[in-house]
Amino acid sequence: MPQPWLEARCLDYAYANGPLVVRQVSLTAMPGSMTAVIGANGSGKSTLIRMLAGLFMPLAGTILLDGVPLKNWQPRLRARQIAYVPQSTAAAFPFQALDIVLSGRTPYTPRFRFEGAHDAEKALEALDAAGAAHLARRCFTSLSGGERQMVILARALAQEPKLLLLDEPSSSLDLKHRADLIRTLARLRETQNLSVIMITHDLQLTGSFDQLLALRRGEIAAAGTPDEVLRDHLLREVYGDPNVRTQRAGDQTLVWVDL
Amino acid sequence: MTAAAPLPMPVGARIAKALAVLTLVLLASVAIGLALGSQRIHTASLFSDSFSHTLFFRLRLPRVLMGLVIGASLAVTGGALQALFRNPLADPYTLGVSGGGALGASIAIALGWSARIAGIPLVFAASFAGAMLAVSLVRTIARTGAVMLPGALLLSGVVVNLISAAGVLTIQYLTDPTSALRILRWLIGSLDVVGLDPIWRMLLVLAPAWLALLAFSRQLNLLAIDEETAATLGVNVRRCETIVHALCALIVGVTVSAGGAIGFVGLIVPHAVRLMFGEDLRIVLPGSLLLGAAFLILADTLARTALAPNELPVGAITGLLGGPVFLWLLRRRQQYSAM
Numbered sequence: 001m002p003q004p005w006l007e008a009r010c011l012d013y014a015y016a017n018g019p020l021v022v023r024q025v026s027l028t029a030m031p032g033s034m035t036a037v038i039g040a041n042g043s044g045k046s047t048l049i050r051m052l053a054g055l056f057m058p059l060a061g062t063i064l065l066d067g068v069p070l071k072n073w074q075p076r077l078r079a080r081q082i083a084y085v086p087q088s089t090a091a092a093f094p095f096q097a098l099d100i101v102l103s104g105r106t107p108y109t110p111r112f113r114f115e116g117a118h119d120a121e122k123a124l125e126a127l128d129a130a131g132a133a134h135l136a137r138r139c140f141t142s143l144s145g146g147e148r149q150m151v152i153l154a155r156a157l158a159q160e161p162k163l164l165l166l167d168e169p170s171s172s173l174d175l176k177h178r179a180d181l182i183r184t185l186a187r188l189r190e191t192q193n194l195s196v197i198m199i200t201h202d203l204q205l206t207g208s209f210d211q212l213l214a215l216r217r218g219e220i221a222a223a224g225t226p227d228e229v230l231r232d233h234l235l236r237e238v239y240g241d242p243n244v245r246t247q248r249a250g251d252q253t254l255v256w257v258d259l
Numbered sequence: 260m261t262a263a264a265p266l267p268m269p270v271g272a273r274i275a276k277a278l279a280v281l282t283l284v285l286l287a288s289v290a291i292g293l294a295l296g297s298q299r300i301h302t303a304s305l306f307s308d309s310f311s312h313t314l315f316f317r318l319r320l321p322r323v324l325m326g327l328v329i330g331a332s333l334a335v336t337g338g339a340l341q342a343l344f345r346n347p348l349a350d351p352y353t354l355g356v357s358g359g360g361a362l363g364a365s366i367a368i369a370l371g372w373s374a375r376i377a378g379i380p381l382v383f384a385a386s387f388a389g390a391m392l393a394v395s396l397v398r399t400i401a402r403t404g405a406v407m408l409p410g411a412l413l414l415s416g417v418v419v420n421l422i423s424a425a426g427v428l429t430i431q432y433l434t435d436p437t438s439a440l441r442i443l444r445w446l447i448g449s450l451d452v453v454g455l456d457p458i459w460r461m462l463l464v465l466a467p468a469w470l471a472l473l474a475f476s477r478q479l480n481l482l483a484i485d486e487e488t489a490a491t492l493g494v495n496v497r498r499c500e501t502i503v504h505a506l507c508a509l510i511v512g513v514t515v516s517a518g519g520a521i522g523f524v525g526l527i528v529p530h531a532v533r534l535m536f537g538e539d540l541r542i543v544l545p546g547s548l549l550l551g552a553a554f555l556i557l558a559d560t561l562a563r564t565a566l567a568p569n570e571l572p573v574g575a576i577t578g579l580l581g582g583p584v585f586l587w588l589l590r591r592r593q594q595y596s597a598m
Contacts, residue, residue, distance in 0.1 A: 004286070053491050073492035084491040093483055095538045098267055103481055106492045111477070114270040114541070174337040 003067060004028045005068075005195050006052065006082075006163055011061035013047050022047050023218045029163065034044045034185065036206040038180065038229075039215035042237050046087065048215070048255040049165050052160070053084040079107035087167045089148055094139040099152045101127055101136075104158030123158050129188070130154035131180050137202035145172035153181070157188075164188075166198040169203060178205060203230060203255040214238045226253060270539060277536040281549035285327075288553035292323040292560045296567075317454055322563075324458050325450040325517070326556040326573075330524055332465055332514040334551020336507040337525020338532070338543045339472055341504050342483035344401070344412055347588050350525035351511045352581075354412070355393045355419030357522070360508075360515035362423040363389025365442050367516075369434040380516070383464075387512030393419045394504050448519030448574030450559050457517065464513050472506045473544055476497060480540035521555070521574045523581020528554050530588065 006029040006110055013022040028034055037045050050056045052063060054070055063070040065081060073081070083104070104126065105119040110233040115123075127133045132150040136216045140148065157162055164185070170178045182205050188194040199207075206212055212229040214222040215238075222234045228255040229235075243258040296319055306313045337350035344354075351357045368383035396419055401412035428445065431439045452458065478499045481489035490496050514521075531554075532546035555573070558580070562571040 050487075055487055055490055073494065079493040081492060082491070084488070086485070086487050089488065090345075091484075092347060093341075093533075095484060095536050099537070099539060102267075102270075103484055103488075103492065106477070106481060112474075114274070116269055116271075120267055120269065152488075159492075233444045236453055 002031060003035075005031045005066060006197075007064040008052060009062050009064075011048065011051055011063070012059040013044075013051060013056060014059055017157070020060075022051070022215075023220050024061075024201075025213075025218070025220055026061075027052075027213060029195045029197055030210075031162070031195055033197070033211065034189060034196045034209040034212060035211050036209045037074065037197065037199045037204060037215065038201070038206070038228075038238065039221070042217040043238075044214055044218035046167055047083070047218075049167050049197065049199055053082060053123045053165050054078060055084070076107050079159060081161055082163045082165060083159040083161035085156045085164070085166045085169055085231055087150050087171070088145065089152050091141045091148070094141045096136075097122060097132070097138050097143070097154075097172050098127070098136040100140055100151055101154045101158050104155040107159060119158075122160070123154075126154040126157035127151070129184060130255055131177070131184065144196075146174060146177060149173060151179070153184075160192075161194070163195045163197065166196065168199050168201065170200055170202050178202065182208065202233075205250045206230070216240075226229075230255060264338060270541060273536065273539070274542050274545070276326075277532070277546050278549065279544045280535075281532075281546050281553070285549045285553040285556075288556040289323055292326065292556040293319060295560050295564050305560070307503060308311070317399075321452045321455050321458060322559065323453070323556055325452045327552040328458060328461055328465060329450065329514045329518045330528075330549045330555025330558075331398050331552040332471070332510045333521060333524040334528035334547035334554070335469060335472060335525075335544055336510050337551075338529035338540065338547040339479055339503055340507055340525070342479040342540050343500060345486070346412055347530065348413055348526070348585065349416075350523065351390075352420075352520065352522040352525065353585070354397050354416040355423065356390045356397075356508060356511045357515050357520040358387040358420035358423035359392035359393025360512045361446060361520045362426045363387070363392075363512070364445070364516045365427045365430045366443065368442050369430050369438050382516040383513055384486070386516035386558045387509055389423070389513040390515065391505065391508040394508050395424070398500075398504065445519050447572040448521040450518055450555075450573055452517075461513055461517055465510060468506050468510050468513075469548060472503065472510070473548075475503055475506075476541040476544045478502065479544070483538070483540055517575060520551065523553055523585065524551055524577050524580045526588075527577075527581050527584045530584065 008027045011022055011025045012020055014020045025048055037048065047056065051058050059071055065073060082209050099205060101123040102115055102119060105115045105122060109115050127136055130150050130153040132154050135143065135147055139153065149169055153169060173181060185196050186208060200206065206226050209226055211224065212226055213220060214229055221238050222229045230246050232244060232246050235246065236242055241257060245256055245258060247254045298314060300311050301313050305315055306312060333351055333523045340349040340354060341347055363385035364382050367382040397412065400415040431442050478494045481492055481494050486496060527545045528551040531544050532543050532550055536542045536546060558576045559573045562573040562576050565571055
């Protein structure tokens with residue numbers, strides 16, 4: 001039995017004196033596994049993933065990365081294991097896309113040294129893997145939301161992480177690029193044993209995932225394989241809408257809402 | 260087309276190139292600043308004629324060096340503050356840091372120009388305290404939770420400036436006429452200095468602070484891209500913010516207490532470096548240090564010579580140049596956010 005790569009136990013979180021927005025959430029990601037976190041808006045998904053990324057300290061509970069508490073990891077070393085793709089990246093300055101991707105090499109660059117040719121190659125590879133090679137010389141501020149998302153994914157890949165955390169990466173991507181994203185993640189799982197935890201509202205995309213975690217008001221409403229979770233009655237409860245319908249079609253599950 | 264994409268020039272080489280070019284620009288500016296003035300100085304008579312000698316070594320050279328030190332300081336803090344707040348319109352002047360420093364210094368001048376605490380001139384200490392207070396205030400107002408609101412940032416900067424200006428006026432009104440005049444003269448901003456001693460004293464504080472700020476270039480570069488991403492890449496965001504704030508307040512406090520509130524240098528110069536050499540803060544910060552020095556030396560040379568023998572306040576020159584640049588940046592920014 002292999003060790004889980006990331007293990008979160010009974011996480012609680014609340015914003016400054018507010019109510020708990022994540023309550024008793026546990027999650028295990030094995031090496032090379034793909035996990036989707038689903039749930040209605042405001043159900044605590046982004047808060048959960050930020051805790052896993054080390055951005056928020058859980059109020060209670062523990063997160064183990066490779067058996068070691070996440071907070072005990074040196075930030076630089078942690079950044080070689082976990083990469084995080086936020087929902088959107090505001091751009092205040094017209095950085096070149098390639099420079100942004102290159103910033104993903106920081107955890108490998110000693111202090112007071114600069115990234116070298118090897119890092120530049122890694123950055124170009126990452127851009128290529130994210131399907132954004134043609135954007136390398138473009139200015140980040142001139143890119144569309146979807147293009148920015150691809151560049152930020154490339155930055156995360158340049159970190160050569162073992163675990164990739166994505167917060168709604170598909171929200172601003174078109175149909176083709178959504179499919180490309182899932183293919184890229186599946187390929188990286190095959191070639192590099194990458195683990196993925198991804199928040200998404202695109203239930204269609206989760207058919208090939210190993211596990212789904214459905215959150216409702218900060219608590220786990222359902223967890224299991226796509227087959228187990230993508231069911232009418234569960235999704236109606238998760239999204240709080242009685243008109244959610246699902247239908248199996250081959251390997252895929254179609255989900256829609258009767259209007 | 261993807262596999263054959265050319266490798267970009269490594270960051271180290273880009274920095275070396277930028278700094279080489281800007282060092283030449285600075286040397287040229289120093290030469291121009293030393294050569295031009297309301298009084299002509301002949302190089303030949305520099306050591307034979309005691310008038311020329313005094314003029315050059317007691318007045319002209321110190322003044323050029325003062326421009327160098329203050330210009331470098333304001334520009335490098337401007338670049339750092341822009342990255343820290345992820346706001347291209349930030350600079351010591353627009354964020355009220357200079358204003359806070361000016362208020363602190365005015366209080367100190369009213370209390371007694373030459374007062375010292377433990378050997379440190381009271382004006383320095385008070386100006387630093389004022390700048391620190393302003394930067395903390397602006398930061399507290401603009402930051403709600405994890406988000407820095409760009410509009411709130413600049414508005415709080417404006418308000419801090421207005422409050423400081425009102426404070427300075429009140430002090431001028433209440434204090435004796437000599438101090439009031441001294442405050443007024445100093446507020447206008449001038450690089451007037453006699454002898455080199457004041458400059459060495461400033462550099463004693465400023466040079467280490469510059470180096471410390473440059474040591475944060477990499478972290479600031481990551482912060483300029485995105486705060487959360489910087490944190491996941493291993494930057495301790497809170498610690499970095501606190502230290503950079505304190506360094507900026509220290510640098511601005513010292514420069515304001517010595518040269519008054521000279522505006523917009525910290526705004527124009529980092530953007531000029533960006534336009535020339537790209538966005539990387541590891542180029543922008545040291546580049547701003549060099550170009551800021553060159554810029555203020557040239558602006559001051561213009562101030563000294565344009566209406567010679569009368570002298571324009573150098574703050575007026577930088578303001579006249581900087582105001583339009585600010586407006587241009589504001590317009591460009593609106594174009595991005597409209598996308």
